Amino acid sequence: MTPSSADDWLRLDQQICFSLNAASRAFNSVYRVILKDLGLTYPQYLVMLVLWEHGTLPVKKLGEHLRLDSGTLSPLLKRLEGAGLVRRERSAHDERSVEVRPTEEGLALRERAREVPRRIAAATGFDPARIQSLRADLDRLTEALDAAAATAATSEA
Amino acid sequence: MTPSSADDWLRLDQQICFSLNAASRAFNSVYRVILKDLGLTYPQYLVMLVLWEHGTLPVKKLGEHLRLDSGTLSPLLKRLEGAGLVRRERSAHDERSVEVRPTEEGLALRERAREVPRRIAAATGFDPARIQSLRADLDRLTEALDAAAATAATSEA
DNA sequence: CGCAATTAGATTGCGCGCAACTCAATGGCC
């Protein structure tokens, strides 16, 4: 019953990591089509979602919400600023920090984005409960993987 | 009970796509650490997995297994060839096709890759049954998303 | 046969995602 040979593990392994990868790219592909009208990429859309929900945020906080660092966010935010959706301004009481503020245009875009989730949900064909269950599993998986990475890092040092 | 407002949908939406994205990146991060010893990136590892299982394949077939096109595979395979793990040679009976053949060194790498899946499985902390169930859900999701994308494409034309 | 349509790869361009590094501002510690 238990998968014993290394080859069995090799194939099982391919399936889980591969399935996850494929699903992620399939999602990305559907988002790309739907977001084209808004002129946003998927990561840019995620940034706008956070800003719509929380308002003005420093780059650091934005990165914590999205698990992204400045290496990814800096050029992305520069593009959003170029598109007129956000403004970046140095914080007054901490010159190291940069506040990202949605412009009027950026806030207005939210109205046009309202139907995006419904179209995505329709594309999945999953009912909300099923999505929630899947989401919970994925979050547990991420948590475990992050913990393992942290352990590996400390044991390495 | 049913989530009705557009804002509820916005947040639900963020959670599923975001969770998937996060899990995918977390996986990638763990793989990166483990594969560093082998000198492979994660996509390169996937290519080698396919070659180990199926032997010499044309680029086209490789792309079908991995859902990748030549725009991604061509430079990746060039790097694998540079690393001495594969050779690329024009097919004799169809000059358009390029056969990708693992070298001796490429085949030898399989031995060193044998313990990778076990380490990954350990990092997830999930038992095999749970992984299989999750994988099945993800595959259904991918299938639905692909179908939706195809429908959108045809209705657009 | 001859020519158009199709097919396989390769190339280019762009946007992440992340590691490694630089720089300026801040905080802590003596």
Place this chain on the structure above:
DNA sequence: GGCCATTGAGTTGCGCGCAATCTAATTGCG
């Protein structure tokens, strides 16, 4: 107060992932 470690952004470099375009080989069809 002065010095050094830490912190927040930005930059660079590299490898995908994918759309768009190009070239060459093959197929199909009159």
